[in-house]
Amino acid sequence: MNAGATPLLAIRGLRAAYGKIEALKGIDLEIQAGEIVALIGANGAGKSTLMMTIFGRPRARAGQILFDGQDISSMPTHEVARLRIAQSPEGRRIFPRMTVAENLQMGADATPGSKAERAASLDRVLKLFPRLQERMTQRGGTLSGGEQQMLAIGRALMSRPRLLLLDEPSLGLAPLITRQIFSAIRALNNEDHLTVLIVEQNANHALRLAHRGYVMVNGLITMSGEGMELLQRPEIRAAYLEGGRHA
Known part of the structure; x- marks a missing residue:
């Protein structure tokens, strides 16, 4: 760089x-x-x-x-x-009893942001991981391992990280x-x-x-x-x- x-x-x-x-x-x-x-x-x-x-x-x-x-x-x-430093930790550590939508909301709550910024973040996450769009009302603990990893990364991205x-x-x-x-x-x-x-x-x-x-x-x-x-x-x-x- x-x-x-x-x-x-x-x-x-x-x-x-x-x-x-x-x-x-x-x-x-x-x-x-x-x-x-x-x-x-x-x-x-x-x-x-x-x-x-x-x-x-x-x-x-x-x-x-x-x-x-x-x-x-x-x-x-x-x-x-x-x-606006965000982490997707080893082992994913999603909230298993929360839905996909609620997990993503937790990521958004980590940093201040307008309603429009949060909507844009969600749109970006769902375009990157379309599978999550199909699972929004499903509990995180019922997802496959790959879907949980997508959710963990998506949750981190909801805070609009710089790093x-x-x-x-x-x-x-x-x-x-x-x-x-x-x-x-x-x-x-x-x-x-x-x-x-x-x-x-x-x-x-x-x-x-x-x-x-x-x-x-x-x-x-x-x-x-x-x-x-x-x-x-x-x-x-x-x-x-x-x-x-x-x-």
Whole structure:
């Protein structure tokens, strides 16, 4: 993206822990507006912890999280959301007893917006995921895994995010549904210029989609580069693509 431009998200020396266990050991990462950035690494590397720390849970123990130049490291989660950062978490975490429509409304309530803005957001979500249009009165817990993932992403999009955090969007999904999810992410970036940070177990899909990528090992960033360039590195192929551990 633009050389020398102020990153939309800049993470500097970030440390976070669960009790005495340090999960993030000094993370440095940048995302420019309009980029898709992939974060890959083995299970337990700290990827999901990084996503959650951006949202304030757990709190950063050291370092900075800068969003559009503003330090959000100590902000509570609801204030982070109001800056129009949205997350589709690992495991989807939809509200199973609420209908699809009610789940989407919960996403809209995360940030202030006019009636027209909310209507436009809903229209965009239903165009991306037509299956949800057919399920609006159905309870979230009765949806298939793929439909629940569409709902989780759709709920995040209802807040009209400037930055979308996607944690394992293809986990447990059939290949056809995975392709549909990744096609929607690409469309959001190409057509809406949405900035995306994606943690993904399928390194091949993630790096092909992303402009740039980071590799995380034991709470540290060990490698970074353009998505397709990382995909061609022998050590990446050996670890994540050729019978090695999935990210």
